[in-house]
Amino acid sequence: LMKMGTMATINQEISFEIASLICNEFGYNLIKSDTSEIEELEIEALMEIEEDDEKDLLPRPPVVTVMGHVDHGKTSLLDAIRDTDVTSGEAGGITQHIGASEVNVNGQKIVLLDTPGHEAFTSMRARGAQVTDIAILVVAADDGIMPQTVEAINHAKAAGVPIIIAINKIDKPGANPERVKQELSDQGLLVEDWGGDVISVELSAKKRINIEGLLEMVLLVAEVEELKANPEKRAVGTVIEAELDKGRGPVATVLVQGGTLRVGDPIVAGVASGKVRAMINYKGRRVKQAGPSTAVEILGLSEVPSGGDQFVQVPNDKAARLIAEKRQELRREEMLKASSKISLDDLFEQL
Numbered sequence: 276l277m278k279m280g281t282m283a284t285i286n287q288e289i290s291f292e293i294a295s296l297i298c299n300e301f302g303y304n305l306i307k308s309d310t311s312e313i314e315e316l317e318i319e320a321l322m323e324i325e326e327d328d329e330k331d332l333l334p335r336p337p338v339v340t341v342m343g344h345v346d347h348g349k350t351s352l353l354d355a356i357r358d359t360d361v362t363s364g365e366a367g368g369i370t371q372h373i374g375a376s377e378v379n380v381n382g383q384k385i386v387l388l389d390t391p392g393h394e395a396f397t398s399m400r401a402r403g404a405q406v407t408d409i410a411i412l413v414v415a416a417d418d419g420i421m422p423q424t425v426e427a428i429n430h431a432k433a434a435g436v437p438i439i440i441a442i443n444k445i446d447k448p449g450a451n452p453e454r455v456k457q458e459l460s461d462q463g464l465l466v467e468d469w470g471g472d473v474i475s476v477e478l479s480a481k482k483r484i485n486i487e488g489l490l491e492m493v494l495l496v497a498e499v500e501e502l503k504a505n506p507e508k509r510a511v512g513t514v515i516e517a518e519l520d521k522g523r524g525p526v527a528t529v530l531v532q533g534g535t536l537r538v539g540d541p542i543v544a545g546v547a548s549g550k551v552r553a554m555i556n557y558k559g560r561r562v563k564q565a566g567p568s569t570a571v572e573i574l575g576l577s578e579v580p581s582g583g584d585q586f587v588q589v590p591n592d593k594a595a596r597l598i599a600e601k602r603q604e605l606r607r608e609e610m611l612k613a614s615s616k617i618s619l620d621d622l623f624e625q626l
């Protein structure tokens with residue numbers, strides 16, 4: 276390489292032309308692989324998400340995350356919300372099967388992400404994904420604003436997501452909702468009865484007091500947000516969580532955010548690819564399709580993607596495989612670069 280005037284380190288990429296010249300020098304013939312440059316360009320085009328035409332957009336249900344300080348009642352509130360869904364008419368109520376659930380309020384759907392706390396925001400935002408439309412911030416009326424409450428406020432603000440305050444545990448003797456409102460105003464959140472525009476609801480998750488009131492506020496905020504999506508395009512969305520199931524192989528809960536995903540569709544999710552073999556909804560039932568604002572568990576991926584990865588439906592199996600391979604290659608390169616950087620730093624440290 277040096278003789279040819281190319282100064283490259285061991286991890287550096289060189290052009291195909293240079294590489295083939297060197298190979299010839301040593302008696303080898305270098306052949307371009309499956310993924311030619313033209314194909315690479317086509318692949319990039321396939322991963323581009325089509326711009327939505329205003330006329331194709333239809334209203335979609337809101338996707339909600341519950342946040343708040345530990346023990347302020349996030350899990351209890353999620354349970355209480357699921358309990359309000361009487362339309363299911365199932366014996367034993369709804370059991371939680373996947374990483375998200377749905378409730379019906381006055382005939383309107385609300386999607387709840389089951390990952391309470393900040394993970395939903397942190398891991399998603401690290402990958403540039405945004406899945407939440409509305410954040411419910413739970414604050415215990417007997418405890419007030421705590422460090423994780425402030426963190427949650429900052430996450431929601433940074434993501435530009437509207438916050439609804441759920442002042443919880445109003446059944447407790449030490450409950451002091453007014454103090455909570457005072458502390459919220461110190462954080463720049465002025466609730467409505469303090470002359471601001473932040474909606475707050477006083478409730479008890481444990482005693483099931485005013486849960487409907489909270490859900491009506493969620494629908495109100497959703498209406499103001501004018502949430503819309505085009506159900507008629509290639510499906511696109513985000514991986515909520517994924518794992519390797521002993522019997523079923525890689526399993527991922529995905530949120531469809533645009534288009535409609537159907538069984539048999541070839542998809543790419545992060546570095547994983549495959550054909551959707553089966554889809555399971557929040558009730559644990561098999562479904563054939565999933566439109567915007569629907570969370571489903573999908574089977575059929577080649578490997579386990581990461582939470583926050585984007586998934587995209589692609590035209591065929593070959594494209595799915597090539598894109599996933601290309602991404603794996605890029606990831607390997609990045610890891611190689613990172614490890615070589617670490618060893619250099621170590622070296623300097625020793626010097």
Ligand code: GDP
Nearest residue numbers: 345346347348349350351443444479480481482
């Ligand atoms: P998380 O850590 O935010 O998920 O909080 P949990 O839902 O696990 O609740 C923590 C504790 O507070 C549990 O013992 C709950 O039973 C209790 N709790 C939650 N909501 C209420 C409520 O509205 N009233 C009362 N009295 N206790 C509650």
Ligand code: MG
Nearest residue numbers: 349350351391
């Ligand atoms: Mg919890």
